[in-house]
Amino acid sequence: MRQQPTSLFTDHYELTMLQASLRSGAAHRRSVFEAFSRRLPEGRRYGVVAGTGRVLEALERFRFSTEELDFLSDNAVVDDPTLEFLRDFRFSGSIHGYAEGELYFPHSPLLTVESTFAEACILETLILSILNHDSAIASAASRMVAAAHGRPCVEMGSRRTQEESAVAAARAAVIAGFSSTSNLEAGFRYGLPTVGTAAHSFTLLHDSERAAFEAQVASLGRDTTLLVDTYDVEEGVRTAVEVAGPELGAVRLDSGDLVDQARWVRVLLDDLGNHNTRIMVTSDLDEYAIAALQSAPVDAYGVGTSLVTGSGAPTASMVYKLVSRQDDSGEFVDVAKAAKNKASVGGRKQAVRRINERGRATAELVGVGFRPEADSNDRQLLVPLVLDGEVQPGFTGAEGVRRAAERHRASIQELPGVARKLQKGEPVIQTELITR
Amino acid sequence: MRQQPTSLFTDHYELTMLQASLRSGAAHRRSVFEAFSRRLPEGRRYGVVAGTGRVLEALERFRFSTEELDFLSDNAVVDDPTLEFLRDFRFSGSIHGYAEGELYFPHSPLLTVESTFAEACILETLILSILNHDSAIASAASRMVAAAHGRPCVEMGSRRTQEESAVAAARAAVIAGFSSTSNLEAGFRYGLPTVGTAAHSFTLLHDSERAAFEAQVASLGRDTTLLVDTYDVEEGVRTAVEVAGPELGAVRLDSGDLVDQARWVRVLLDDLGNHNTRIMVTSDLDEYAIAALQSAPVDAYGVGTSLVTGSGAPTASMVYKLVSRQDDSGEFVDVAKAAKNKASVGGRKQAVRRINERGRATAELVGVGFRPEADSNDRQLLVPLVLDGEVQPGFTGAEGVRRAAERHRASIQELPGVARKLQKGEPVIQTELITR
Numbered sequence: 001m002r003q004q005p006t007s008l009f010t011d012h013y014e015l016t017m018l019q020a021s022l023r024s025g026a027a028h029r030r031s032v033f034e035a036f037s038r039r040l041p042e043g044r045r046y047g048v049v050a051g052t053g054r055v056l057e058a059l060e061r062f063r064f065s066t067e068e069l070d071f072l073s074d075n076a077v078v079d080d081p082t083l084e085f086l087r088d089f090r091f092s093g094s095i096h097g098y099a100e101g102e103l104y105f106p107h108s109p110l111l112t113v114e115s116t117f118a119e120a121c122i123l124e125t126l127i128l129s130i131l132n133h134d135s136a137i138a139s140a141a142s143r144m145v146a147a148a149h150g151r152p153c154v155e156m157g158s159r160r161t162q163e164e165s166a167v168a169a170a171r172a173a174v175i176a177g178f179s180s181t182s183n184l185e186a187g188f189r190y191g192l193p194t195v196g197t198a199a200h201s202f203t204l205l206h207d208s209e210r211a212a213f214e215a216q217v218a219s220l221g222r223d224t225t226l227l228v229d230t231y232d233v234e235e236g237v238r239t240a241v242e243v244a245g246p247e248l249g250a251v252r253l254d255s256g257d258l259v260d261q262a263r264w265v266r267v268l269l270d271d272l273g274n275h276n277t278r279i280m281v282t283s284d285l286d287e288y289a290i291a292a293l294q295s296a297p298v299d300a301y302g303v304g305t306s307l308v309t310g311s312g313a314p315t316a317s318m319v320y321k322l323v324s325r326q327d328d329s330g331e332f333v334d335v336a337k338a339a340k341n342k343a344s345v346g347g348r349k350q351a352v353r354r355i356n357e358r359g360r361a362t363a364e365l366v367g368v369g370f371r372p373e374a375d376s377n378d379r380q381l382l383v384p385l386v387l388d389g390e391v392q393p394g395f396t397g398a399e400g401v402r403r404a405a406e407r408h409r410a411s412i413q414e415l416p417g418v419a420r421k422l423q424k425g426e427p428v429i430q431t432e433l434i435t436r
Numbered sequence: 437m438r439q440q441p442t443s444l445f446t447d448h449y450e451l452t453m454l455q456a457s458l459r460s461g462a463a464h465r466r467s468v469f470e471a472f473s474r475r476l477p478e479g480r481r482y483g484v485v486a487g488t489g490r491v492l493e494a495l496e497r498f499r500f501s502t503e504e505l506d507f508l509s510d511n512a513v514v515d516d517p518t519l520e521f522l523r524d525f526r527f528s529g530s531i532h533g534y535a536e537g538e539l540y541f542p543h544s545p546l547l548t549v550e551s552t553f554a555e556a557c558i559l560e561t562l563i564l565s566i567l568n569h570d571s572a573i574a575s576a577a578s579r580m581v582a583a584a585h586g587r588p589c590v591e592m593g594s595r596r597t598q599e600e601s602a603v604a605a606a607r608a609a610v611i612a613g614f615s616s617t618s619n620l621e622a623g624f625r626y627g628l629p630t631v632g633t634a635a636h637s638f639t640l641l642h643d644s645e646r647a648a649f650e651a652q653v654a655s656l657g658r659d660t661t662l663l664v665d666t667y668d669v670e671e672g673v674r675t676a677v678e679v680a681g682p683e684l685g686a687v688r689l690d691s692g693d694l695v696d697q698a699r700w701v702r703v704l705l706d707d708l709g710n711h712n713t714r715i716m717v718t719s720d721l722d723e724y725a726i727a728a729l730q731s732a733p734v735d736a737y738g739v740g741t742s743l744v745t746g747s748g749a750p751t752a753s754m755v756y757k758l759v760s761r762q763d764d765s766g767e768f769v770d771v772a773k774a775a776k777n778k779a780s781v782g783g784r785k786q787a788v789r790r791i792n793e794r795g796r797a798t799a800e801l802v803g804v805g806f807r808p809e810a811d812s813n814d815r816q817l818l819v820p821l822v823l824d825g826e827v828q829p830g831f832t833g834a835e836g837v838r839r840a841a842e843r844h845r846a847s848i849q850e851l852p853g854v855a856r857k858l859q860k861g862e863p864v865i866q867t868e869l870i871t872r
Contacts, residue, residue, distance in 0.1 A: 009594070010619075010620050011592070011620070011632060020651045020656055024655070075630070130598070130599060132595060158561050159560070160568050162566070165601045167445075183448075197449055310750075322640045337636045337666045
């Protein structure tokens, strides 16, 4: 039993708003909430939607058992009628959203929750936590994959982020095109391929670098990856080749000037006859370092810290806003706050990506209160994720990750080439908010 | 049942190194691993150790059940002898470390793990994930608390970080001096006080701002906090006072020029006779914004994004290194890698904070292989956390958080006043690595 309830990943105010609205009666008004972002992280050309599958997995575990209810009662968080409401809670509304792996732009309506206010209100924090984290990681990962131009990127950042974030980050990275992860729990939960090399401690544990390499090759085979920079890199490479022979899988370089080192290590490996031995580099890589290493004979990038911290943008800035709700007569009313610098646009949104005849994305069309007209090339972006409380198949677990990675590959190919630029700039396509 | 195993929060290579060292026999060498950081985040004056209690909680759940073993076997991560080793795994070594809440500086030996290589090696990722995340958050939180000079800071960042990170962040923030959190799960697990106000959606749900305030006050009492900036702030404040009367608890401002607004809202509240109604401000606050608001009549700060992302430093840079291990004769040998720009210092460290006669910290003394001489004012920094596999009492759960917060308060008071400066600078005390 590895699954815990998700119902307390919730801000205190959601349950007190629930209580107050149950009392006023407004809790039962049908409502539409939307998750979106007003902007991309500074200078990014596009964002990547990730976490959708995890939202659905978490929704299925959003239950209040006796333990949670006792906590809420003992601490007087909410009153008895509210506890009664939560006791049998099971989300019964519908959720549409961008498919996981899809790209997003400012004001893209990423996730639309339709239900009573009561049901939608208490999901706010959980939905935003997942989308904001996972999308930040996937957005950074996608740039790294683009910079690597087909060379594999391996996710190795678990140690630099919270232990559960590490699992989510590995999942988001693979959705955005990473080939594999070092995180075993991510392999366990989502079927991601896991890989590993060796640490300096393994070399230091043995009486010599040679003894360590011999131990590793004896146990893991000649196709293993040997870490060659614990002492002297040239000696490390020579010893590795002596121990493993021409079938040595790879060497890993983890320090120093990697561009220069990769070049002469490649020459040395070739001189020693190890033409098929690959070179993997690690050590605080980000998309810019990967781009700089493209001219070097590198076969794989191991990326850690900068991936799991979103390469300067550790969270997306998604918000979750009430945009429409019933009035006493049952009519839907568009609503929006007017607060300075945080104004939003009321009304339920529909979205289409405009695709030209050459298959290139040219605009994000967002209809306010209606579905924008779509040409034959255009793509409707909102897909049903939950219908009347039923999570739709194909979005969760290993299948969800696989499909999200496919979606991401296809959506990236639609973008104009400027999307691959690492320099800061404007979103690569503009969002057109259309009102009738 | 809310507890899941932690044994797969582990990088693939730890288990393959385990396999290779079991085969070479070196796995059984007694070893000393240390967690430390070579540097503070750029410009910070001190770091805050957090996560220690969570490491101990996670250690007690570091078990391989059939589910985990089947995964490792089905995916050929490790061989059968390694699976056998893991089947009965229970950490039997000892761990000493800085008490949670303590301050740290470059090369402070934060956590020392003594056991066989096999046992210590497979804890690397879990220990670093927890310490790197939690310490980054606590280090940022401590600066915010210092900037707030006694005004309460409330942690409200759950939506901007992964859902489990949110719980860890709330815990770390309270250790560093935050008064409370909005995160209910953090309240549930660690007994942290939880608080909440209301969202704009609650106002928009009702037919008018007045109807929303009436609903909130009817349900939550006059002492509640009303959010007054959904439409027009002045009208919002007037309506709030009309609805709740002089006993209105607080108003929350979440947009616009908060310094200016707080000033005239205070005047308005006083004019209306609401001298005891407090003003809470939120909206992308960080330590600099808090400092700028100190001149304004603000009663509490709600801090979100910048807290949970470490205010520019979302991860600490702690590493976990083998510093000493037995050789074949059973003698301990100090070890360290020589790799460029990542060299480390071999040998088990002991640490003392030098405190002068006025009670001020003046240096971090780190003895390599011996315990530095301590004067009567000085403090020994390493405390026993696990002895022969037994987690020592007082560090986990709610008690652990309470003690860590006390430790933090006491340690901060020892620092020279320059520690409170927000500008970038050098560590406020220097680390002296002492070899004999």
